[in-house]
Amino acid sequence: MEDEEPPQLLDVTSSEDEAGPSSPKDYDRPKVPITLLTGYLGAGKSTLLNYILKEEHGYKIAVCMNDFGDTTDIEAKSLTLSDPNSQTTSTEFLSLPNGCLCCSVKDMGIAAIEEMVINAPGGIDWVIVELTGVADPGPIVRSFWANEEMGDLILDGVVCVVDSRNVLKQLAEKREGDEVNECQKQVACADVMLLNKLDLVSQHQLEQVESTIRTINPTLRVHQTVQSKMPLSDLFNLRAFSDPTALNSPSQSSTPNSHGDNHDHDHDHDHDHSHPKGECEDSSQSHDHQSRHYDGITTCSIPLPLLNQKQYFRLNEFLESILWDQRFPTTRKDSPEILRTKGYIPLEDGREYVLQGVADLFELKELPETLRKQQEEQEQKEANKQSGKVVFIGKGVNDDLKNALIEFVGI
């Protein structure tokens, strides 16, 4: 099982985990966090939203559905489409008994969602936007992230739901030319994954699915779910794009009944899906027991030693060349199409940086000293400092990328 744990960029436990579910106030800033919900047609996105809308979680959530008419079983659906206590007669909101708000956002842009947040009766703690089942989330995630500086929203993370029974088939669906299909892109872009419809698959199928998903995106936190039910505290405050310590949280594989301690998953598997760490992995090479090929998306995890200042600048230059120009810096040849980039980069002088990227955007954030001090108390501190890494997820990512980085940075 250990072999199948996704690589952890930092091996420390977040204080939030110890403190239990966090409150909206944890954010301690005026921007309203937003969660993007993605997943292929019929995976269970609306089921998750319905669950969130009915639960008592203490958040005042605005759920933006791409097609309000499609969502059934919302307990309060029979309520009038306006807040009875409000002066407004807007038909955009549906107020639910637990304080949540629903709205239909067909073709609604970021600006309109921000306006909704500002004008929502009674204020909003959180926004969840459900993307359509066939959406490529990349450009949408990129837009929300890019908008953060000026806007009222802060991207908390990307949650993806998959139908465990059908996802391998969906991942393998061919698209015109060598276009990567949407399902692969959704998996590649996500921070948290719900392997849903657990009731419809055998243990063996589930292992195949989880292993394949992790091969495409080794940085995911995975939850195995029935009816998209999972601990909501694991859905909020991901801070995947805003807080370097988010990368510290251990990757999980939790089951509906037990937070990851299902004995079925603790024993050794009868077949080995593990891959050597620190190498580029091609998902088309794995799990081919059933001749399934997931052309396109590959992932590459490149271990880094402690970098000196010059090497750090070179790494920055390398990322600019690969992500902005889409060219290898030395040869100027086309580079692979990168969908997500993540990394932890410790320097010789003690500074530590966390790398986040979506498509061509990337950000290197220095870990604040206070957080570094906290980390010093962690037993793993020294080990962590030796184990920086950069993870690329994209189309055609392979050893060329790894070798080019190593050569260019000089490590």
Ligand SMILES: Nc1nc2c(ncn2[C@@H]2O[C@H](COP(=O)(O)OP(=O)(O)OP(=O)(O)O)[C@@H](O)[C@H]2O)c(=O)[nH]1
């Ligand atoms: N057996 C089973 N069915 C489920 C589960 N979760 C959801 N479903 C059913 O799967 C169907 C699709 O679920 P939705 O939540 O509508 O899926 P969606 O991702 O919103 O679908 P689109 O709106 O088409 O993108 C519904 O009939 C759900 O009741 C589950 O865990 N097990």
